Amino acid sequence: MTMTVKFWSSFAECEALVRPLLEAEDEAPFLNFDWLLAYWEHFGQPAGRELLLAGVFRDGELVTFAPLWVRRRAFGVAEVGLVGDGLGPEEATRFARAFATRLGGGTVVLGRDTRPSGPALASAVRAGLLAGRCRVLDAGVLSTP
Numbered sequence: 001m002t003m004t005v006k007f008w009s010s011f012a013e014c015e016a017l018v019r020p021l022l023e024a025e026d027e028a029p030f031l032n033f034d035w036l037l038a039y040w041e042h043f044g045q046p047a048g049r050e051l052l053l054a055g056v057f058r059d060g061e062l063v064t065f066a067p068l069w070v071r072r073r074a075f076g077v078a079e080v081g082l083v084g085d086g087l088g089p090e091e092a093t094r095f096a097r098a099f100a101t102r103l104g105g106g107t108v109v110l111g112r113d114t115r116p117s118g119p120a121l122a123s124a125v126r127a128g129l130l131a132g133r134c135r136v137l138d139a140g141v142l143s144t145p
Contacts, residue, residue, distance in 0.1 A: 001059060008053040011037045017055065017062050036067050036083050051083070056103070064102035089124035096125040100132020107135045111142035 008014040011033070019033045040051060049069040056064045067083035082095075100108070108129050112118040118141070129136045 004057045006055045006057065008055070009051055011040065011051075011053070014053055014055060014065075018053075018065050021062055021065055040067075040069075040083050049081075052080075058104070063104070064099050066099075089120050092121050092124040093128040093131075096128025097132045098128075100129045100134040103132070103134065105133040105135075107137060109137045109139050111139040114141055 011018075015033065022033045022036075049071045052068040052070050054066040054068055055062050056066075069081055069083055071079045073079055110122060110126060110129070112122045122138070126136050126138065
């Protein structure tokens with residue numbers, strides 16, 4: 001089994017692959033292609049963020065999708081988030097479970113930053129990954145580049 005990650009910088013570049021995957025997914029209702037695109041156009045771009053869409057492929061087949069954004073900060077530090085900010089513990093658990101289900105299990109390394117919300121979100125993500133039958137290696141607080 002070969003796992004690869006591909007990155008896109010626009011929704012148009014990945015729509016043909018990603019739209020069918022998201023339409024088949026019923027575990028994470030906020031991951032609707034049209035909703036993500038509309039959110040990005042109205043809230044992501046005006047905030048000075050760069051789009052970074054990640055697709056995970058298993059043996060050449062797209063198995064999961066992460067709609068990320070990046071905002072460059074001083075000294076080479078970058079802030080990274082999900083398109084559709086405002087991810088709370090409930091949404092994080094559902095997203096992580098859907099992610100784990102798409103991966104079909106396996107081992108996932110979980111890290112977080114030092115924000116006050118980090119422990120609660122990490123706990124929620126861990127619960128979702130475990131519910132999706134993933135083994136979770138908790139790396140704790142990790143530095144950013």
